[in-house]
Amino acid sequence: MKSVALAVLLASQLFAEDQFTPAPFAGQQIGGILGERMRMNLEGRLLHLDEPRVLAGFLKRPGDHPWIGEHAGKFLDAAANTWLYTHDARLKSLMDRVASGLMSAQLPDGYLGTYADKDRWTQWDVWVHKYDLIGLLAYHKATGNAAALETSRRIGDLLCRTFGSQPGQKDIIAAGTHVGMAATSVLEPMVNLYRVTGDAKYLAFCQYLVHSWQQPNGPKIIPSLLETGSVFHTANAKAYEMLSNLVGLIELYRVTGENEHRKTVELAWTDIVSHRLYLTGTASASEHFADDFVLPGEDISEVGEGCVTVTWLQLSWQLLRLTGEAKYGHEIERTVYNALLGAQDPATGDICYFTPLNGKKSSSPGISCCVSSEPRGISMIPELAWGSLHGGVAVILYAPGHFTEGSTRIEMKTEFPLDGAVTMTIHPEKAARFPVYLRVPQWTASFTAVVDGRQFKGAPGQFLEINREWRSGDEVRVNMDMTARLLPGGPSYPHSVAVLRGPQVLALEKAVNPGLLDLQTAGPASGSVRLTDAKPPSKWNGSQAYNLDGKPHALLLVPYADARAYRVWLSTP
DSSP states (O other), X not given: OHHXXXXXXXXXXXXXXXXXXXXXXXXXXXXXXXXXXXXXXXXIIXXXXXXXXXXXXXXXXXXXXXXXXXXXHHHHHHHHHHXXXXXOHHHHHHHHHHHHHHHHTOOTTSXXXXXXXXXXXXXXXXXXXXXXXXXXXXXXHHHOOHHHHHHHHHHHHHHHHHBSSSTTOBOSGGGSSTTTHHHXXXXXXXXXXXXXXXXXXXXXXXXXXXXXXXXXXXXXXXXXXXXXXXXXXXXXOBHHXXXXXXXXXXXXXXXXXXXXXXXXXXXXXXXXIIIXXXXXXXXXXXXXXXXXXXXXXXXXXXXXXXXXXXXXXXXXXXXXXXXXXXXXXXXXXXXXXIIIHHTBXXXXXXXXXXXXXXXXXXXXXXXXXXXXXXXXXXXXXXXHHEEEETTEEEESSOOSEEEEETTEEEEEEEOTTSOOEEEEEEEESSOEEEEXXXXXXXXXXXXXXXXXXXXXXXXXXXXXXXXXXXXXXXXXXXXXXOOEEEEEETTTEEEEEEEEETTEEEEEEGGGOTTOSOGGGOEESSSSOOEEEOOXXXXXXXXXXXEEOEESSOEEEEETTTOSEEESSEEOO
């Protein structure tokens, strides 16, 4: 037992320590828009899981769809986060049943897929085992359930026996789609299985996965990104699968310290932000990365696959934790307030597969990859909002609520993003000196913080550090300008502009502009933008609306996250 404990200890001693650590789920509460959307994620989506359907393919093989097995693991991952935050007894009961049903279907050799024996390790079989591992490891972490870890170990042992370069082993690249990227994305949970158990064979398997990318039939993820710096020119540019591999690669960097892995991920992230990211904080058209600045926004273009939105969010979160750099927090904010919330119907919790910039959102309560992925992203919000940085307290997202960092409780009072006023009250257990880091949004024209009559000015895109001795009840009064601005449409929409206010993209919604016959010809009346607060119509399911001096007459805009049938790209003045 001592040797196992030592192995786990060594595995937990990472080569690359995180700079930002999220606040624990326990001891925090988030209100306002984010809190309401999290509540709807629980009440409207997670508690309505089609439990028989997501387990049917495991309990009676084969399943009725090639990747039907991914949904149980995705649910467990989202449910584990949500239960840690809410401790909702209904969710715990459902989560326990799904985990138990899933584990009961594991075969003696460790197999936990939905394929018939003759079809094992084809198409999406390894992919399904990836989500088994993600879900069961999340469930184990949340509840301490020993059987979930043992089931995960048997999956890991089976993968290690089945795939590799030794005689009799299978080629992992040939076992999955999209140049093998679907199968090799099992990298992320296999790294985490190594970290939990300390078993070196799991780390060796992770190294094999990365080496397999270099095979003649492999996706060449590392050399391609190091050479071209372009995700469009890497493998087949399939966004979801490539991002999943990059999330795994940064996890592997944490335990190995291999700088090439980190450089590869950072190059990919920078390329996406610079060339392939929609203003709503998502990526992909028809589920692939497109060429530089090619960002079609219509329904027909299948914009912003929900799985891509969530995996992009995970990648930015990984890099925020690793580096503590504010730029990653900026992209997290953009994605959360626009693409992530925009894929959720705020009235029902149903989920959209795609989220166009111009068109109509089509939400569904059914089973699809995105309907299962989006709740995972929403369940992450408590890990994205605040935590510790460089020995102090850090705020990444501004929202009403409270959290605890160490022995210090922090209360946040604000109506953000309705306005930019925030009162942050610090309650250390006893008087202590430590820094408070406030992320200054890139979009704001002015950011000030006042403590005991002293004013601090923040630089957009950076953290504002306030280092002093704090006593219980000390307040930080923040005021940030909720800057409204016009964004040119670029090559895809050269005669259009979008209207943004603070972190939110605004949309011209048909339902709140009943007298407007043609959305395509409407837009701002001039090249500058001035918004005034407006009251949404009584039947509109949203609390925000803004008047815009427009053509052919005054227009009413709403946040993209609330919009249903709309245009983001508006006609230029």
